[in-house]
Amino acid sequence: MIRRWIAFLACGVAGGAAGWWLASREGLAWGLLLGAAAWQLIDSWYARRMLAWLRSEQSNETPLLMAGAQPSLPGVWGEAADRIRRLLKNSHQQYSESQARLDEFLAALQASPSGVVLLDDEGRIEWCNQTAAQHFGFDARRDLQQHIANLVRDPVFNAYMTAASFLHEVVILGSSSTPARPVRLSVHVHRYRKDRKLLLSRDITALEQAEVMRRDFVANVSHEIRTPLTVVSGFIETLQTLPLKKPERDRYLALMGLQSQRMQTLVDDLLTLSRLEGSPLPGAHEWTATASMFAQCEQEARALSSVIAAQGHELTFETGPACEIAGLRRELCSALSNLVNNAVRYTPGGGLIEIYWTMLADGRGMFCVRDSGPGIAAEHLPRLTERFYRVDRSRSRETGGTGLGLAIVKHVAQRHGAELRIESQLGKGSCFCIIFPAGRVRRQTQPA
Numbered sequence: 001m002i003r004r005w006i007a008f009l010a011c012g013v014a015g016g017a018a019g020w021w022l023a024s025r026e027g028l029a030w031g032l033l034l035g036a037a038a039w040q041l042i043d044s045w046y047a048r049r050m051l052a053w054l055r056s057e058q059s060n061e062t063p064l065l066m067a068g069a070q071p072s073l074p075g076v077w078g079e080a081a082d083r084i085r086r087l088l089k090n091s092h093q094q095y096s097e098s099q100a101r102l103d104e105f106l107a108a109l110q111a112s113p114s115g116v117v118l119l120d121d122e123g124r125i126e127w128c129n130q131t132a133a134q135h136f137g138f139d140a141r142r143d144l145q146q147h148i149a150n151l152v153r154d155p156v157f158n159a160y161m162t163a164a165s166f167l168h169e170v171v172i173l174g175s176s177s178t179p180a181r182p183v184r185l186s187v188h189v190h191r192y193r194k195d196r197k198l199l200l201s202r203d204i205t206a207l208e209q210a211e212v213m214r215r216d217f218v219a220n221v222s223h224e225i226r227t228p229l230t231v232v233s234g235f236i237e238t239l240q241t242l243p244l245k246k247p248e249r250d251r252y253l254a255l256m257g258l259q260s261q262r263m264q265t266l267v268d269d270l271l272t273l274s275r276l277e278g279s280p281l282p283g284a285h286e287w288t289a290t291a292s293m294f295a296q297c298e299q300e301a302r303a304l305s306s307v308i309a310a311q312g313h314e315l316t317f318e319t320g321p322a323c324e325i326a327g328l329r330r331e332l333c334s335a336l337s338n339l340v341n342n343a344v345r346y347t348p349g350g351g352l353i354e355i356y357w358t359m360l361a362d363g364r365g366m367f368c369v370r371d372s373g374p375g376i377a378a379e380h381l382p383r384l385t386e387r388f389y390r391v392d393r394s395r396s397r398e399t400g401g402t403g404l405g406l407a408i409v410k411h412v413a414q415r416h417g418a419e420l421r422i423e424s425q426l427g428k429g430s431c432f433c434i435i436f437p438a439g440r441v442r443r444q445t446q447p448a
């Protein structure tokens with residue numbers, strides 16, 4: 001401020017001195033006046049320059065431009081401009097930092113597997129992530145500020161929003177839901193800051209399906225075990241209460257043995273399935289020769305065939321080129337013998353069953369079990385590998401089937417990166433093939 005006064009006085013003194021020199025005493029007053037006016041003019045010019053700078057600053061709002069346009073004004077104007085510039089620079093920096101934090105926060109919400117929608121007090125969409133947009137069929141940009149009730153038409157959802165009691169979640173159908181493929185969403189609203197709302201949505205279709213499968217599985221297992229168990233306990237009661245002769249007792253004991261064998265097989269298959277689900281994927285370091293698998297399988301198949309059908313079956317085993325498969329021998333043998341056993345069990349005595357291994361042109365290897373049995377109607381084919389799914393229930397039970405054989409085969413195939421292919425026609429027999437990827441098959445260089 002002192003400098004400002006000094007500048008003002010200096011202008012006055014200079015003007016006065018000039019006036020005195022030009023027109024002595026009379027000129028002094030004019031000189032002083034002109035000096036003060038000159039000072040005022042210069043000061044106004046500084047003020048205008050600063051205003052112009054401030055205006056341009058406000059229109060641009062960039063610290064870089066502000067720094068570039070920094071006025072080199074003297075005295076109080078220069079200091080004021082400098083302070084304003086620093087203030088603007090700081091506030092811009094703070095703004096950039098909070099913008100970056102907000103972007104990070106939104107990116108985290110964007111990455112959330114749940115759908116997230118922010119609603120204002122009126123229920124209008126302020127922001128939503130891509131998952132929510134997918135769940136509800138929103139356009140994440142176009143639908144901003146739209147009322148959510150206008151976009152989500154599900155009556156359950158509308159009742160939930162109208163009731164405004166958000167203690168629990170509701171389940172509604174997703175926008176991509178179709179009668180054939182329903183998509184079920186769990187939606188939960190949470191209030192924050194008085195009446196603003198955070199809406200979270202989760203796709204629970206798979207979860208619900210898994211729950212249904214779990215319940216079905218438990219019911220099926222209980223049913224499968226209860227049937228032989230009822231028979232066994234009935235026989236025990238008979239043996240305990242009736243004075244039976246030895247041949248009768250022996251017959252009952254044999255039947256009890258059969259039922260307990262059935263339970264044993266079921267438990268074995270269940271354990272196999274749970275092992276397959278729980279163990280790590282088979283690596284590519286253990287190699288199993290196809291010929292040795294065939295040898296083991298052939299023995300079992302011939303023994304089963306003689307038990308099931310009096311006249312047996314015509315069984316042919318073609319081991320094809322000597323090869324090895326990368327995978328667990330126990331699992332591979334179990335898959336192959338399940339297919340062969342099914343062929344033997346479902347093909348009437350005297351029927352033809354061909355088991356062969358072949359290499360495909362692209363390096364893949366294929367196991368096939370073809371039979372001349374009753375065949376399977378097309379509508380059953382997609383469901384054959386489901387647990388406990390049976391086409392011929394009585395034939396399956398009669399021959400000691402558990403309904404888990406093909407589920408085991410499918411699991412083993414998947415674990416080895418292989419494909420299970422089923423071809424069948426009613427009355428024309430069936431063909432079950434497992435096709436192993438080229439990376440898991442190699443020609444055997446030395447005999448096993």
Ligand code: ADP
Binds near residue numbers: 371
């Ligand atoms: P199961 O223990 O009942 O044989 P699987 O899972 O092995 O159970 O097979 C499922 C169903 O597929 C069987 O119940 C049977 O109806 C049908 N099936 C399997 N293999 C054959 C086959 N080779 N010929 C005809 N039907 C078959």
